[in-house]
Amino acid sequence: MIKTSTMFSAHAIHVLLRNTLILLVVLFIALFMWLLVGIKVDTLKVGDYSIGGLYIKLDKKLTLKSDYIMLPQSKAKPSFDNVDRVFDEVKYLFTFFESIDLKNVKFKNNQLDIIFIDNILYVTSNDYEIAGNVQRVGQMLEADVSMLYLKKDDVHIKGKLTYDLRSSSLKTEGDFDGYDIKGRFFANKVGDTIDFKLLSDTFKDLHPIMNKFDLTEVVRSWVLDRVEADRYKLLSLSGKGSLERGKFSLDISGLKGEMLFSDVKIHFKEDLAPVLVPSLLLAYHNEGLYFNLKEPTYEGISLEGSEVSIRNLLNTHTNLKLKIRTDSRFDSKMQDLLKAYNLLLPLDQKSGKVNVLFMADLGLKSSYKDFFVNVDFSKGDVWLGKVQLPVEKGNVQYKKGSIHLKGIYLKDLHYEGMLNGEIDVQKKKADLVLDTKRVILGDEKEIFFVLKDQKIPFVLDYTKNINVEIPNLSLKISNEEGETAIHLNDLNKIKPYLSDTGLIENGGDIEIKTKDFETYAFKGMLKRSSCFLYEKNNKCKTRVPFQGKVTPKGLYFYAFNKRFYYNKANSRVKLSNLNFDLKKFLNVQKKDTKKEDTNKKDKSKQRTSLIILGKNSDLRYGDYSLVTDHYDVEVKPNGDIKAIGSASGDIIKFSKKNDILSIKALRIQDKALHPLINFKGLQHGRYTLKLSGNPDKTMKGEIIVEGGVMKDFKAYNNTLAFINTIPALASLQNPGYSVKGFTIEKGIAEYRMIKQDKIVFDSIYIKGKSATIAGSGEIDLKKKTIDLNLAIQSARELGKFVGSLPLVGYILMGKDKSMTFGLQITGTLDNPKVKTSAGEDILSLPLKILKRALESPEHIINK
Known part of the structure; x- marks a missing residue:
């Protein structure tokens, strides 16, 4: 079962x-037979899907039509992840369909119309509209797209494409028109790799297309705002990527592009004028934008060779790199460009050209900043602050807050050398070294400062004002409130370089001030060893406080509270209540003249005479002094002197020609005589002095005495004391020969001064009331000794009085009852010894002297 x-x-x-x-x-047989006949459905609804006016018929291939189609889902956005599936689906159009006409294909978010007939495909949606000829040739799909319109962006595209169905490779090229830009495109797909390239015609506005990109604010600022062009042209934009899990991944490292900007303005900073560029090539590669500038200019200055770039766009280290080059003057325009980046280079070029390289590295997403400036100078005038530098060549670099001066060769009429050093921009301080070849200061007439082959370090401080300090020369230069001050604290430091060191000698200091570098005021103190200025008490002035000014008209020099005045233009010195040693002055001037002649540029030009005017001033020449109320001295260029002075109306003349000195004084008072002969024993009379000769050899002199007394010197005092010890001579004291002095009626002395060492009295004749003195002898100034032989003849009245006295051997009696005795004065000047001479010794006196003593000829006085 x-x-x-x-x-x-x-x-x-x-x-x-x-x-x-x-x-x-x-x-199937029924459906096939039905398709052959054609199926027409008014309405078909399955769930949420519904179709109206559907018609399908098979005739070798299918024909599909509909009046509307309702789809419950959203339409997917076009994407690279379904590009291959789309082309696989398209191939079935050619395999199964003869024609397609789908109207009102409605999605939740879109609506399509699709028409395909005779290889012509037409699709329209809310987003786009496309029309073209599509056909299959073997395993290749070929399309000639006559129209692709992107409605939202108002972009028109047309072109051709081929698609290999076996290898899924795609090739396309065409034209586009959108955002007021027309151009061409190329794209290829092999496997999962896609490469593309775009280029455009010239267009006017970059903003619409750039707004479609998600750019960083920095890139947007530079591409759109800072770089402003009249015309643009995309030369190329190429790249590649790959499809990974249906998504397109762009290989950023392979993205490259070039765009040409025409008639460009680049705004580096808001406060700066723009850089003008006829054309600019903007290149993108290696994650950076590179602005290649053609013939850029800034304020009329060529910036040829300059570059701008933005690096590391795709990470946090995005930075702007500037490389600006110019071959022009480094003037205020270039300064403004650097100041925009808080770079203050205290350089200003008035003439010539420089080659400038300015490099900046600025973090655009951080506060990082780094600058480098390189300036290669050619010949021109450059101002460092307010200091002018005549540059021949050299290099200046700025890096990390410091300015480095390298090989700045300076050459001017007055100086030449190499300047090196460093300037701290933050501290506003410069440490510099000038390796001088020469520094020569002076004018067209003469040179007064010469320095050669020396290294001079100096410090420049411009914190508030310009301050320069040169330790080797003890020199400081400052500028404040429009006034420049020069301080020389030790003139000995510059003495080795001065052609005229006469005034300095042992140094000193000076301060010079000027506001316009035409008029200068100065003051200071000179230290001297040689002294030709002295006070009434013969105190030598080795410290000379001075002041004065220099103007285009000349030098005006004052010293000792304006008691000394010198005008260089007039070659005139004025002295008031200040004494002057002319010989010492001439010795100093003689040395200075040799140096001046060596450094004079125009040696053919004649020197002018120096005029010295004194008031209440003593004029000294060696051992001779003119004590006058005022004097007038002319010192000729060859050293000859012509002087005249007045003391209480008495005239004194003084002259020197070559080596011969001459002094003439007519009937002067004793106060004028004493300093001329260095002897105060003659008083209260009138005196005529004639003196001439070579002071270094022999001077011949003659003194004529009119009245007065002789007293108050040791030889006289000792002689008086000696006479008091001899009763026979005691009568000489009254009235003419006493402590009140020897009263003189008239007299004359002839003498010779030999080398300032010895005074030889060839003859002495003095006629007084009580006696007449005659004699000769010498005084050795070097040994300080005296040796005089005198014959003293008493008056006749005294002779009668002493005639009855017993006579001694040293007394000779005259026929007129006068008596003559001899005295010999020897020993030192501080303590001379007096003794009588034997009668025969008196007779041994020269005949001329003896005749004077015994005969007293009147014509001797009157000659």
Whole structure:
């Protein structure tokens, strides 16, 4: 039974399968026959799906039409993840369908119309509209897309593509028109790798297309705002990527692009004028934007060779790199460019050209900043602050807050040398070294300062004002409130370089001030060893406080509270209540003249005479002094002197020609005589002095005495004391020869001064009331000794009085009852010894002197 039941069941299953198969075949044949005739359904609804006006017919291939199709799901956005599936589906169009006309295919988020007939495909949606010829050639799909319109972006695309059904490779190229940009595109897909390239025609506005990209604010600022162009052209934008899990991944490292900007304005900073560029090539590669500038200019200055780039766009180290080059003057325009980046280089070029390289590295996502400036100078005038530098060549670099001066060769009429050093921009301080070849200061007439082959370090401080300090020369220069001050604290430091060191000698200091570098005021103190200025007490003035000014008209020099005045233009010195040693002055001037002649540029030009005017001033020449109320001295260029002075109306003349000195004084008072002969023993009379000769050899002099007394010197005092010890001579004291002095009626002395060492009295004749003195002898000034032989003849009245006295051997009696005795004065000047001479010694006096003593001829006085 079980076997029978089993067989029945198998039979039943067999019958069911046979009948089902027959039914399917009948239905398929019926459907096929139906398709051949054509199926038309007004409405078909299955669940949420509905179709209206459906028509399907089979004629070799299917024909499909519908009036509407309702689909409950959303339409997927076009994506690379289904590109291959789309093309696989498209191939079935050619395999199974003759034509397709689907209207109003509605999704939740979109609506499509699809038409395919005679290999022409037309699809429209809310987002796009596409039309083109699509055909299959073997295993290749070929499409000629005449229109692809992206409605939202208003972009038109047309082109061709081929798709290899076997390898799934795609090639496409075409044109696009959108965002007011027309261009071409190329794309290829091989396996999972896609590469593409875009280029455009010239267009006017970059903003619409760039707004479609998710750019950083920095990149957007530079591409759209800071770089402003009249026209743009995309030369190329190429890259590649890969399909990974249905998504396209762009290889950023391989993305490259070039865009041409025409008639460009680059705004580096808001406060700066723009850089003008006829054309700019913007290139993207290696994660950076590179602005290649063609013929850029800034304020009329060529910036040829300049570069701008933005690096590291895809990480946090995005930075702007500027490389600006110019070959122009480094003037205010270049200064403004650097100031925009808070770079203050205290350089200003008035003439010539420089080659400038300015490099900036600026963090665009951080506060990082780094700058480098390189300036190669050619010949021109450059101002460092307010200091003018006549540059021949050299290099200046700025790096990390410091300015480095390298090989700045300076050459001017007055100086030449190499300047090196460093300037701290933050501290506003410079440490510099000038390796001088020469520094020569002076004018067209003469040179007064010469420095050669010396290294001079100096410090420049411009914190508030300009301050320069040169330690080697003890020199400081400052500028404040429009006034420049020059301080020389030790004139000895510059003495080795002065052609005229006469005034300095032992140094001193000076301060010079000027506001316009035409008029200068100065004051200071000179230290001297040689002294030609002295006070009434003969105190030598080795410290000379001075002041004065220099103007275009000349030098005006004052010293000792304006008691000394010198005008260089007039070659005139005025002295008031200040004494002057002319010989010492001439010795100093003689040395200075030799140096001046060596440094004079125009040696043919004649020197002018120096005029010295004195008031209440003593004029000294060696051992001779003119004590006058005022005097007038002319010192000629060859050293000759012509002088005249007046003392209480008495005239004194003084002259020197070559080596011959001459003094003439007519009937002067004793106060004028004493300093001329260095002897105060003659008083209260009138005196005529004639003196001439070579002071270094022999001077011949003659003194004529009119009245007065002789007293108050040791030889006289000792002689008087000696006379008091001899009764026979005591009568001489009254009235003419006493402590009140020897009263003189008239007299004359002739003498010679030999080398300032010895005074030889060739003859002495003095006629007094009580006696007449005659004699000769000498005084050795070097040994300070005296040796005089005198004959003293008493008056006749005194002779009568002493005639009855017993006579001694040293007294000679005259026929007129006068008596004559001899005295010899010897020993030192401080303590001379007096003794009588024997009668025969008196007779041994020269005949001329003896005749004077015994005969007293009147004509001697009157000659």
